[in-house]
Amino acid sequence: MKLRIYPENSIILAPLSGYTDLPYRRSARRFGCKYCFTEMIDAGSLAYGNDKTLRYMQRGAEEEWLGVQLVGSNPDFIERAIAVLNQREFNVLDFNLGCPVPKVAKKEAGAQLGKNIKRAVEVFSLIAEKSKFPVTAKIRILSETDPEPTWELASGLAAAGAQAVTIHGRVMKALYSGPVYTDIIREVSERLPVQVIANGGITNWKNCKELKEKCDCDCVMLARGAMGNPWIFKELSECENYQPPTPEELSDELEKHMNELIEYLGAELAMKAGRKIILDYLKSRGFTGSVKTEVSSLKTAADFEDFMKIVRRGPSDRYRVWLLSNPDADRKLKF
Numbered sequence: 001m002k003l004r005i006y007p008e009n010s011i012i013l014a015p016l017s018g019y020t021d022l023p024y025r026r027s028a029r030r031f032g033c034k035y036c037f038t039e040m041i042d043a044g045s046l047a048y049g050n051d052k053t054l055r056y057m058q059r060g061a062e063e064e065w066l067g068v069q070l071v072g073s074n075p076d077f078i079e080r081a082i083a084v085l086n087q088r089e090f091n092v093l094d095f096n097l098g099c100p101v102p103k104v105a106k107k108e109a110g111a112q113l114g115k116n117i118k119r120a121v122e123v124f125s126l127i128a129e130k131s132k133f134p135v136t137a138k139i140r141i142l143s144e145t146d147p148e149p150t151w152e153l154a155s156g157l158a159a160a161g162a163q164a165v166t167i168h169g170r171v172m173k174a175l176y177s178g179p180v181y182t183d184i185i186r187e188v189s190e191r192l193p194v195q196v197i198a199n200g201g202i203t204n205w206k207n208c209k210e211l212k213e214k215c216d217c218d219c220v221m222l223a224r225g226a227m228g229n230p231w232i233f234k235e236l237s238e239c240e241n242y243q244p245p246t247p248e249e250l251s252d253e254l255e256k257h258m259n260e261l262i263e264y265l266g267a268e269l270a271m272k273a274g275r276k277i278i279l280d281y282l283k284s285r286g287f288t289g290s291v292k293t294e295v296s297s298l299k300t301a302a303d304f305e306d307f308m309k310i311v312r313r314g315p316s317d318r319y320r321v322w323l324l325s326n327p328d329a330d331r332k333l334k335f
């Protein structure tokens with residue numbers, strides 16, 4: 001029997017740097033997402049009490065389940081960061097061993113640390129020892145052809161106390177594109193005594209089902225498929241019975257999400273941080289280039305209100321026609 005911390009068939013929203021703040025998670029939760037994470041928090045910044053980092057830890061009163069994610073490699077920073085986290089309440093503390101960005105790799109953290117199995121396990125043991133929360137890890141596969149290195153890392157982490165391991169089925173150098181090596185995830189999952197969560201490439205209920213089957217994992221984590229598309233959580237639970245949002249529902253949710261971001265960050269910062277959020281909602285949904293160009297000029301809450309009047313005119317007629325011949329398009333709208 002495997003140790004499980006997520007109930008069967010759980011769908012987990014991935015930690016996403018620059019995205020999974022409180023307003024983002026609230027939006028996902030409105031459509032049924034239960035398991036959410038903060039974005040990754042740098043252990044050094046947390047150890048030094050950086051203000052922005054403190055905001056990353058904010059938890060909404062209504063959030064029944066929230067995981068926090070830590071990234072780093074310096075044992076001193078990690079110990080101090082965990083002392084700060086331990087003063088709060090989280091359901092899980094996840095350790096990031098998958099982030100490939102140079103800023104993180106330079107510090108021998110994230111995916112770079114994951115490649116150094118011995119050291120990754122040493123650092124993780126410290127986390128398991130100091131954390132008052134159950135600990136988990138998020139890794140990438142270490143080879144596209146041989147399951148052994150990934151197995152060695154995952155089993156080392158499990159032996160050090162990981163209660164679950166999420167595996168993104170791409171190697172570090174593939175970043176976020178290319179195939180997801182489901183056979184590697186499957187081989188590790190079959191042998192690991194703790195739960196494995198499969199991650200990579202989910203954008204609709206059909207490819208989610210396929211990922212679960214190919215990896216033989218009942219729990220999955222998704223990231224980019226939820227950007228500007230919180231309805232995906234409804235889709236993954238309703239499958240063939242899912243009804244996409246109407247243009248009006250799209251506008252309502254975009255407005256709600258941005259208004260919460262304004263409340264959370266203040267209008268000026270929200271307009272800067274929210275540009276990518278707005279563009280995500282409009283992406284692949286038939287909004288013209290000129291609507292999207294407007295986004296870069298939004299500076300105030302009033303600008304956003306005016307912009308929403310344009311969005312509420314809906315997608316182009318060409319998109320409606322295009323949908324007739326592409327009825328299975330991801331992120332589609334219903335008319």
Ligand SMILES: Cc1cc2nc3c(=O)[nH]c(=O)nc-3n(C[C@H](O)[C@H](O)[C@H](O)COP(=O)(O)O)c2cc1C
Pocket residue numbers: 014015016017018039040069096098099138168176199200201202221222223224225
């Ligand atoms: C913009 C962006 C930010 C990310 N931030 C994090 C992060 O903070 N922590 C983490 O473990 N993974 C992070 N990831 C990786 C995702 O959690 C996920 O593993 C990856 O995108 C593959 O899943 P997907 O194919 O469903 O997008 C990030 C990915 C992207 C594109």
